[in-house]
Amino acid sequence: MLSETEIGTGSTESVAMRKIVHVDMDAFYASVEQRDNPGLRGRPVVVAWRGNRSVVCAASYEARKFGVRSAMPAITAERLCPEAVFVPPDFTRYKAVSRAVREIFLRHTDLVEPLSLDEAYLDVTENKTGLPTATRVAKTIREQIREELHLTASAGVAPNKFLAKIASDWRKPDGLFVIQPQEIEVFLAPLLVGRIPGVGKVTEARLKTIGIATVGDLLVRDQAALEEHFGRYGRRLYELARGVDHHPVVPDRTAKSISAEDTFERDIPLTEMDEVILRLAEKVWAASRRDMRVAKTVVLKLKTSEFKTLTRSLTPLVPPETWEELAAIALLLRERVNVAAMQRFRLVGVGLSNFRETTESPSSIFGEL
Known part of the structure; x- marks a missing residue:
């Protein structure tokens, strides 16, 4: 029976494992x-x-x-x-609240890896407050957020980042869920493969075509067969199905790029992408505004119906200052794609890279995320 029992007691193997908490602020x-x-x-x-x-x-x-x-x-x-x-x-206000949440995290561990303004991984294998278990740390953090900031957060506790992120979503909102090392296989097996990070609708559909609908279905496939279908990602699927994730918590990781992409329901020509490019540009712009960085380079990514990837980039003299300017540059980059009129595309993406830091408030935010 899965429960909110304490991670950190039990076998020597359990003690040797990392103790990871994923905290996700509610809405x-x-x-x-x-x-x-x-x-x-x-x-x-x-x-x-x-x-x-x-x-x-x-x-x-x-x-x-x-x-x-x-x-x-x-x-x-x-x-x-x-x-x-x-x-x-009002991203300036949200960022200020996020800093207050981060200060609470840092009372307990210096190993904090923010994913966005509203979520982060914490490695509490050793914690600064002397609490005996990761579960106690997660409970204390949630209590402090509620009492000091008058907000709620959900948390997942597990031996690695992959499992902790799934666990934090398990009892949302305002919940806590713990996956014990000995419970990993029982917990994962019935989950739909779409619950695995990185498995989007397209990959989920491809998995279903070869008879894989749940993590349990993945467990009975050998690594070579999965790599044959999915390349290097096949190995990752093989490991995640077994609850294996060796990625450490990396404090203060700053993304080198921010991007968003969309796979079309049907392959389309370049001339039919305007609406999607506009939506992706707005989404990427809002994501970049969250940490007040300015990107010098705009990137457009396209994938043809034959799975060939094309990219175009531009570093204008003046970085885009609004999402509309970002969208205009992305549309310009599309015009630089020299392909036959009959060429069809299955995916388009918009990205920002080559960041520089700024303390200035964003002049225009036309929101997302």
Whole structure:
């Protein structure tokens, strides 16, 4: 029976394992808005600009009941939940709250790897507060976030990052879930393969074509067969199905690039990509604004129906200052792709790279994530 028992007691093998906590703030941007404006509490809140081309940054749990999700077009969210209160994003404020959350993490360990403003991995194999188990650390962190910041967080505790991230989502919102080393196989086997990080809809569909729907189905396949179908990622699938993940928590890792991509339901020509490129540009722009960095280079990625990858990049004299400028550059890069008119594409991606740090507030945010 899986339970919130304490990681860190038991066999010598368990003690030798890492003790990882993944903390994920609940509906972070929307929760900050509801905390700071009592009139929004209990109401469906959507953090997004209104408009045909805007996308949802975050949705409160009241809005999620109507099917509203982050990265969804704002116009779709408005249709699903006509009573929703739309609040424009305020990333400067969210970043300040995120720093306060980070300060709580650092009371317990210096090994903190932020993934975004609202989630992070912590290696608490050894913790600074003398708490006896990783589970106690996770409970204490959640209590401190609730008492000091008046927000809720969910946490997962496990022997590695892969499992801890799955566990943190298990009892959302405001939950704690622990995966003990001896429970890994029992926990993983019934999960749909789509729960594995990195397995998107396309990969999930490919797995189903060879009879793999659950992690248990992966377990009975040998590594060579998976590598034959999926290349190097086949080895990763083989390991994750067994709960194996050796990646350490890396403090203060700064992403060298930020990107978003979309795989089309059907292969399309270059001339039909405008709407998707605009949406991806807005999504990438908002993600880059979260940590106030400025990117010098814009990248466009395309994958043909034959799985050939094409990339185009541009480093303008002045970096883009709005998501619209980013989108305009991405569309310009598309025009630099010299292919036959009949060429079809299955994927497009927009990215930013070559970052420099800045302390300036973003001049324009047209929100996402």
